[in-house]
Amino acid sequence: MKHTYFIQLLTTLLLMTAISSCTQSHIIPEVQTDKQVTLFPDYTGVTFPSNIAPPNFRIMEEGEEYYTEIGNKNKVFVTIRSKEPSVVIPVKEWGELLKQTTGNTFYIRIYILQTGRWTQFPDITNIISPAPIDPYLVYRLIYPGYELWNQMGIYQRDLTSYREIPLIENQSIEKGCLNCHTFCKNSPETMMIHTRGEVGGTLVYRQGNISRLDVNTPEMKNGGTYAAWHPGGRYLAFSVNEIRQYFHTTGPKAVEVSDSESDLVLLDTETNRLISSPSIYGKEWMETFPAWNPDGTMLYFCRSKAIDKNTPLDSIRYDLCRISFDAGKENLGTPECIYEASLKGKSVSFPRISPDGKYLMFTCSNYGNFSIWHPESELYLLNMETNEIRNMEEVNSNDVESFHTWSSTGEWFVFSSKRQDGLWAHPYIAKFDNQKGTAGKPFVLPQKDPDFYLNFTRTFNLPELITTPVKIGNELIKQTRNNKETVSWDRK
Template sequence: MNKMSLIQSIHYLLIAILLQSMMCSCSHSAITPNAQSNKPVALFPDYTGVTFPCNIAPPNFRITEEGEAYYTEIGSGNRTFITVRSQASSVILPPDKWEKLLKQAAGSSIYIRICILQNGKWIQFPEITNIISSSPIDPYLMYRLIYPGYELWNEMGIYQRDLTTYKETPLIENQSVEKGCLNCHTFCQNNPETMMIHIRGAVGGTLIHRQGQTSRLDIKTPDMKNGGTYAAWHPTGRYLAFSVNEIQQFIHSTGPKAVEVSDLESDIIVLDTETNRLLTSPAIYGEEWMETFPSWNPDGNMLYFCRSKAVDPQTPLDSIRYDLYRIAFDPEKATFGTPECIYPASEKGKSVSFPRISPDGKYLMFTCSNYGNFSIWHPESELYLLNLESNEIRNMKEVNSADVESFHTWSSTGEWFVFSSKRMDGLWAHPYIAKFDSQMGTAGKPFVLPQQDPDFYLTFTRTFNLPELLTAPVKNRDELITASRNNKRTVSK
């Protein structure tokens, strides 16, 4: 165990002891308020006015108002399920009582009533109302944990979190792959049985798990300068689209963006996983354009991607802008059509990244920033939504903030989505979840992934990267690590 892991383990042990102490000290007797306040009570994290799925872990929080003691009631209708009274401002929800509340309130609202003892008087604050959706969210979330700078890239891992509890388990850590860079992971329609993980370094390669078999491939032929990196599964699970990128990182000594990442060149290829053969077309592979971040539609007959004019070493980074394109694909003949621009973001002084289509095929969500396509480093990046039926595009103001909104994925039903945001402090990206109304094309207020310790996000020093929702846990961890050490299989054109 390294020094950082030991420190974190001690930290979490102390938290567990503190939380247990607080729960044991809570009194469940109701109090009578002496006065009413018109001021909304502030919570951290902000779990006010949000919609929770009916299978989410307890959203523990801290009341950020000053006081000598705190009293909280949480319930639905005329029934109170949880009461917490303590001198501590943290509110820890008993999992069994929270689960009962979720079952009772599914499809309706819950209330949070808070009283604070201030100057010897109990002050009651306005009631908080949240919604419990009857629609569950996919119960697992996969993400990469990495330090937000560039110095400690060799300490990272890919982890899965059970969203119904707080349990987090490692899928693969780079200490298991000779400290290689765990670059990307992706799944076919939220299914852990068809997945991909890309690794850079001494044991670099692409791990592909499909139909119960795991293999390590080199997604590159001798005539290709760069190998496959950013990937997307065809809905059939047979084809895997990759962008082949030459990525350059720039470190700035001054200015608001300390790190900048850019493509020097990129193209798109498609791997036929049944034949280990690479497919492509001059329409999406060549020197005139840069194509990246592929994404299939649910029918599998259209491939969406981001495209920019090719650059040279003298091209200013802030002049590189990507438009949103798509190209027809015939899965039977494995042939491509003609590229079509569906959103010329560059004409509006914007740049597109991460196109992801909802499972019903009605909406395409993407990230929009001022230039480039590595939006995690751009504070101005925001989520946009394209209605594929009406072709209307709008800024998703209901979920965006004053800081970074970046990588996002849909749930398997399209009723939820998760995205990375740096809104909390501008440094670390955290996973936020939001309910999506497919009929209206709108989202609810997002909430950060619940943690057992309400102050978790104030002390955790790694960033959550590439959050992906899964319908079940990945169970082949040992098989993936073993495959990462096997000889790489080659592909052909």
């Protein structure tokens, strides 16, 4: 009998606790306001992929207590009551919301206890797209100044969670500099990473093999810098640049980076031969930032008139050009200018073509080509079918918009922006409608800590979306210590 009595008592206590918990979590507002609540990061009115990690946030309103409810028209998935304004969404409940809300909207409902009364704010409405995003993002983390240049690395983030792992850090390669990385059609099966310093070279991974190359020859003054994979995975287009840095003591641009020389070459990764042509390699023009169209028949790039030591930096402007390429014959055609931005007082950098070949996104600034230091730089879009060019006002801000890449399907893109404070570049993601040629409101990459972007002191550089994880980080580090292979020059 005693045993039965205690079971009944325990059951009653548990039931009373459950009822009490439900009562505690239910809020009856005494005040309703039309004022929109402010969240940091700004996860309001955006479209999320169906496979993104929970977008944790901080409520930027004063209060004694906070109550947050997240759900769709059928169900409440998350309720959080706390004296702290930080909202950390449980991973399991967020996963259920993603599954049951795909293709539809969900709401974030916030109540705040202010001066002893609960105030209900207008619901925040977001959308869960049925389209997933490529689940991995690769980027370089670097301090924005130059005193700590030897503390950098290239990292891989799982977008479905918060897991970040280093692919290669310069602490593991004698503190050498890590530069550009790029992938062929969003796949880590064909990739490239630059390293500088004692173990410098170009690491090329394709068909299961890693090579460490010196993309330079005695006939060339400059080595390979910015790269783009031909969609066939055999050729790498490189710009060969002489880059100079300038430091200003006053003004909004503390640093200026500019090319004094630049040309284009193609690396045949099967034979380690460099291919070029007088049409893209010579003293008359400076060519840089190569990018291929999806079938590999056209190489797009940025081009400016050659300069000398007396040329003012703010007079250097790049146009958007292209040149045909016959992979079978390894022949390059004649350059063609498709957007003469210099006539409009503008300069083009970072052309990137959507996987369906319908759109070309590029960065536009007032001059030069290193747009990460230009607060006025913005994303522009060229419709390849109509030749219409427009400012992507729906994603641009009052500060830097710079490097950008498409997802493998073209339904998403990621770009670097300094919109938070003008100093740190963070990766922003936006949904793209390839029928209308428009983008949704961008959102910053979700982090586990809602205050992450308030405290993190490194900048995200060159974000690249990939479909599967890179699994050869240790092999890349080992390869930096192997002999560097040379390339031959086949200038046509």
